[in-house]
Amino acid sequence: MPDATFKILRGDNKSSAFVEYTVPIAPGMVVLDALHYIQAHQAPDLAVRWNCKAGRCGSCSAEVNGRPRLTCKLRLDALPLEAPITVQPMRTFPVIKDLVTDVSWNYRVNEKIPPFTPRENVEWKMKQRDIDRVQEFRKCIECFLCQNVCHVLRDHDKGEQFGGPRFFVRVAGLEMHPLDGLSRTQLLRQDLGIGFCNITKCCTEVCPEDIHITDNAIIPLKERVIDNHYDPVSWFLRKIRKR
Amino acid sequence: MSEKYETREHDVLIIGAGGAGLRAAIAALAEGASVAVVCKSLLGKAHTVMAEGGIAAAMANVDAADDWRTHFRDTMRGGKFLNNWRMAQIHALEAPDGVRELEQWGALFDRTSSGEILQRAFGGHTFKRLCHVGDRTGLEMIRTLQDRGVHMGIDVYMECTITRLLKDGDRVAGAFGYWRESGRFIVFKAKSVVIASGGIGKAWRITSNSWEYTGDGMALAYEAGAELMDMEFVQFHPTGMVWPPGVQGILVTEAVRGEGGVLRNNVGERFMERYDPEKMELSTRDVVARAIYTEAKEGRGTEHGGAFLDISHKPADYVKRKLPSMYHQFRELADVDITLEPMEVGPTCHYMMGGIRVEAESAQATVPGLFAAGEAAAGLHGANRLGGNSLSDLLVFGRRAGLAGARHAKNVGPSAIDESQIEAAAKESLTPFLHLDGRSPYDIHSDLQDVMQNYVGIFRNEEDLIKGLNGVLRLTDEMIRVRVEGSRLFNPGWHLAQDLKSMLIVSEAVAMSALERKESRGAHSRIDFPKYDDAWGRQNNIIFRAGDEMKLRQQEISKMPTDLEKLLSSE
Numbered sequence: 001m002p003d004a005t006f007k008i009l010r011g012d013n014k015s016s017a018f019v020e021y022t023v024p025i026a027p028g029m030v031v032l033d034a035l036h037y038i039q040a041h042q043a044p045d046l047a048v049r050w051n052c053k054a055g056r057c058g059s060c061s062a063e064v065n066g067r068p069r070l071t072c073k074l075r076l077d078a079l080p081l082e083a084p085i086t087v088q089p090m091r092t093f094p095v096i097k098d099l100v101t102d103v104s105w106n107y108r109v110n111e112k113i114p115p116f117t118p119r120e121n122v123e124w125k126m127k128q129r130d131i132d133r134v135q136e137f138r139k140c141i142e143c144f145l146c147q148n149v150c151h152v153l154r155d156h157d158k159g160e161q162f163g164g165p166r167f168f169v170r171v172a173g174l175e176m177h178p179l180d181g182l183s184r185t186q187l188l189r190q191d192l193g194i195g196f197c198n199i200t201k202c203c204t205e206v207c208p209e210d211i212h213i214t215d216n217a218i219i220p221l222k223e224r225v226i227d228n229h230y231d232p233v234s235w236f237l238r239k240i241r242k243r
Numbered sequence: 244m245s246e247k248y249e250t251r252e253h254d255v256l257i258i259g260a261g262g263a264g265l266r267a268a269i270a271a272l273a274e275g276a277s278v279a280v281v282c283k284s285l286l287g288k289a290h291t292v293m294a295e296g297g298i299a300a301a302m303a304n305v306d307a308a309d310d311w312r313t314h315f316r317d318t319m320r321g322g323k324f325l326n327n328w329r330m331a332q333i334h335a336l337e338a339p340d341g342v343r344e345l346e347q348w349g350a351l352f353d354r355t356s357s358g359e360i361l362q363r364a365f366g367g368h369t370f371k372r373l374c375h376v377g378d379r380t381g382l383e384m385i386r387t388l389q390d391r392g393v394h395m396g397i398d399v400y401m402e403c404t405i406t407r408l409l410k411d412g413d414r415v416a417g418a419f420g421y422w423r424e425s426g427r428f429i430v431f432k433a434k435s436v437v438i439a440s441g442g443i444g445k446a447w448r449i450t451s452n453s454w455e456y457t458g459d460g461m462a463l464a465y466e467a468g469a470e471l472m473d474m475e476f477v478q479f480h481p482t483g484m485v486w487p488p489g490v491q492g493i494l495v496t497e498a499v500r501g502e503g504g505v506l507r508n509n510v511g512e513r514f515m516e517r518y519d520p521e522k523m524e525l526s527t528r529d530v531v532a533r534a535i536y537t538e539a540k541e542g543r544g545t546e547h548g549g550a551f552l553d554i555s556h557k558p559a560d561y562v563k564r565k566l567p568s569m570y571h572q573f574r575e576l577a578d579v580d581i582t583l584e585p586m587e588v589g590p591t592c593h594y595m596m597g598g599i600r601v602e603a604e605s606a607q608a609t610v611p612g613l614f615a616a617g618e619a620a621a622g623l624h625g626a627n628r629l630g631g632n633s634l635s636d637l638l639v640f641g642r643r644a645g646l647a648g649a650r651h652a653k654n655v656g657p658s659a660i661d662e663s664q665i666e667a668a669a670k671e672s673l674t675p676f677l678h679l680d681g682r683s684p685y686d687i688h689s690d691l692q693d694v695m696q697n698y699v700g701i702f703r704n705e706e707d708l709i710k711g712l713n714g715v716l717r718l719t720d721e722m723i724r725v726r727v728e729g730s731r732l733f734n735p736g737w738h739l740a741q742d743l744k745s746m747l748i749v750s751e752a753v754a755m756s757a758l759e760r761k762e763s764r765g766a767h768s769r770i771d772f773p774k775y776d777d778a779w780g781r782q783n784n785i786i787f788r789a790g791d792e793m794k795l796r797q798q799e800i801s802k803m804p805t806d807l808e809k810l811l812s813s814e
Contacts, residue, residue, distance in 0.1 A: 127354060
């Protein structure tokens with residue numbers, strides 16, 4: 001089997017440069033296997049995050065040949081090997097070292113979202129058909145690739161005003177939970193800035209779990225926000241009900 | 244001292260943020276304690292996310308005849324009666340409440356037609372008992388616990404590794420560690436420490452475990468004077484991927500068999516008929532793992548030395564709905580469409596039944612102020628764990644450890660940590676940077692994986708185990724001069740050097756216990772002692788530290804009350 005050449009962006013938040021490594025290819029090899037090979041044989045301090053190596057934990061996100069990917073699921077035989085394979089950290093988040101980025105902002109956003117709050121005296125029974133769509137959202141492995149490609153975060157740096165696709169998926173999972181009794185539309189409109197999303201679907205394209213982020217989570221949430229905060233009929237009904 | 248460090252103070256310090264650690268944190272917070280959770284990875288990435296098949300709990304939603312007594316009996320039979328019977332009883336009694344709590348905190352399990360939590364069949368369980376979410380139950384569990392804990396106010400210290408427990412006299416008073424990101428040191432002062440750091444799978448070559456599973460918690464407890472128990476019982480899951488090489492060992496959930504998958508050898512024979520004609524593919528994991536290993540060894544294996552696991556007789560839609568992760572895993576990593584063709588599978592190191600010896604009710608170890616739960620603790624599973632009993636273990640004993648830790652913290656006065664312990668820990672951590680001619684941690688780790696895989700594997704004999712033990716001791720010697728390059732900033736080579744120390748301590752305990760137990764029971768199969776031995780069936784192997792030396796002794800299993808004993812003999 002031939003060798004593959006990798007160009008890995010190495011460095012910290014002050015300076016970085018591409019460093020080239022050559023790796024012997026094994027059958028079925030994925031990019032993360034190559035990174036491990038480089039650690040064991042050439043660069044013991046190459047910083048990489050990973051855990052399950054099976055596409056379940058969402059730790060090993062990076063940009064390979066410019067595309068955001070889970071390195072544990074990206075096979076070398078799916079890449080052109082004539083040219084070096086470039087591997088860079090996710091661009092949206094600050095670099096700590098090499099391929100490891102500071103994703104702590106995501107955990108701070110999550111803390112803003114009120115957790116599941118069951119309605120009073122609910123009976124703990126649900127039909128499978130009523131939870132199918134929520135189970136889709138619950139598949140999220142928090143790889144943050146959707147956050148990485150979202151132009152509101154990547155190009156416009158709106159992290160303080162915008163929650164990003166990951167957290168719309170999370171809110172959708174709570175809002176559409178059949179037994180949840182809380183409304184989070186105010187949060188979506190203000191703290192999470194759902195209005196900034198102009199539905200370019202970049203997030204959906206990169207989701208390794210194939211969650212239909214835009215169609216199934218963001219658009220229905222936008223509709224809820226509009227119904228609750230801009231639709232005069234529901235505004236009126238809400239007023240009456242409150243009384 | 245010369246090295247600077249930051250200090251944090253909490254009532255309860257929890258090491259590990261998987262299911263057990265997070266459940267412990269929630270319980271301790273509910274008692275009003277201030278709680279720190281320290282984890283080596285980012286929050287939500289612990290190995291609990293890899294748990295696929297489900298949580299065993301006798302809810303009786305599908306099989307009305309199920310109850311805790313049957314679950315207790317199945318667990319004891321699966322563990323070949325070496326289990327701590329009181330833990331098995333508590334576990335069976337409390338697991339259903341653990342599942343209900345998860346649901347009330349927002350977890351969404353698959354449903355029955357009447358809207359209850361759906362339960363599926365699994366190896367060794369008499370009834371359909373595993374509450375599940377397709378084949379991603381662990382993800383649902385960890386996300387639910389994570390969100391609950393964070394909103395209750397846990398302080399989470401992510402990407403932080405603990406290298407030593409700190410003591411005040413006999414009792415635990417805190418822990419020393421470093422931030423993986425910066426390499427800076429941190430000292431935790433705590434009245435109680437709960438160890439929930441999982442297992443030791445990374446000491447074997449073929450494993451389902453990630454880099455984190457290096458036996459840290461067991462090694463920390465051992466070094467702090469706690470006892471370890473049942474260390475010879477390492478579970479090899481029967482079905483890991485075997486091809487291509489990069490994915491070797493990755494788990495193939497038992498739910499494939501629970502949903503009707505069959506095992507065949509290279510001549511198309513459903514070979515489980517010869518090993519367990521009654522339970523077939525749903526026999527216990529020790530039996531199925533040995534069966535697959537034997538078929539391959541005797542020339543009836545697949546091209547890459549495994550067995551065929553086939554679910555393609557089920558409708559493709561059904562397979563994709565009930566086993567979506569498996570479908571994607573094989574399609575993307577092995578070019579196999581499991582709805583059309585069989586998978587190639589073989590045994591993979593998966594779980595440590597042994598661990599820190601704890602008291603059943605409170606999860607307290609043999610050192611005051613130290614508690615342990617989940618895979619890091621011993622007792623519940625005996626000689627072999629049933630699938631699904633791990634997630635329920637995390638819920639039941641995670642909760643108990645958190646409660647007991649918080650109550651202990653209320654009842655003890657302040658402690659003092661003398662500076663010399665911290666200084667010694669800092670020095671030990673940095674020494675590898677000073678070595679210019681030692682071996683790389685990656686090389687030592689690779690050698691250890693070969694030693695454990697080849698000599699302390701599924702089938703064992705005295706000659707191999709002696710080689711294994713000597714191999715571990717030789718590598719322990721080489722570790723003294725392990726060499727690390729680069730800076731302290733997020734340096735995986737340095738991180739591995741720290742983890743290797745734990746791996747070597749725990750590997751020594753495994754090899755030593757396996758050499759001592761001269762019988763075959765559950766996951767411990769001695770070719771030179773192939774039968775059960777009643778005398779060994781009445782005692783556990785205990786590992787403890789005497790001076791600088793690892794010692795072993797036997798401990799008689801306490802007598803079971805007659806009402807429980809009756810349950811075991813009934814059908």
